[in-house]
Amino acid sequence: MTVYAYYESPLGKITMEAEEGALTGLWFTRDSEREMTESDSKIFDETKRWLMDYFAGKSPDFMPELRLQGTEFRNIVWNILRTIPYGETVTYGAVASEAARRMGKTRMSAQAAGGAVGHNPICLIIPCHRVIGSDGSLTGYAEGLWRKEALLRLEQTGCI
Incomplete structure (x- = not known):
């Protein structure tokens, strides 16, 4: 239920x-x-x-139990997101490269990875807000770019 x-x-x-x-x-x-x-x-x-x-501006030192319900590809991408350290960012291209590596492929498009990032069912805990464009832009956040900016500011300075 x-x-x-x-x-x-x-x-x-x-x-x-x-x-x-x-x-x-x-x-x-x-x-x-x-x-x-x-x-x-x-x-x-x-x-x-x-x-x-x-x-409160802290990196939580525990993880609630999660149950991810998605395709194999989405689960791979969501697990990659879970490895992005608090206060750091990675590009969609980097997520795509790591997903391709884990799937035994030579390459994958950043757009494909972005699609999986955008379907993340557990925001914040699976930190999709830490994924940025290749030019450093804050692109593609379903919860609103203003929130993405505030979350990254929180992680880098401890205040919103």
Whole structure:
């Protein structure tokens, strides 16, 4: 059964989604989104603790249990994102190169990697906001480029 809870962050309300004790979704709540019935769960307590540490400008030293539901390619890309250190960025091209390497291919397009990055179901914890354009531009963030900029500023200076 899918259950939901919410977290009020400095950048807006966040929706958390879980199934069978594992986090399956985390996103900034959209204004048009209907409110769902909240549920209590240990995974939500852990996720809220992770979010509190993160928004306090700290790199959380633990990871809530995640359950990623996607294609093999998307899961490879999402696992690459999980390796990007707090406060650092990588390009879509670098993500594509690493995905190609892990899949035994000679190359992959940055656009293909970008598509998988854009379908990341668990924002912040799987840090898709740390992926930037080859020219250093802050491109392609479903949660809003203003949030991407604020998150990177938080990680680099400790304040939003």
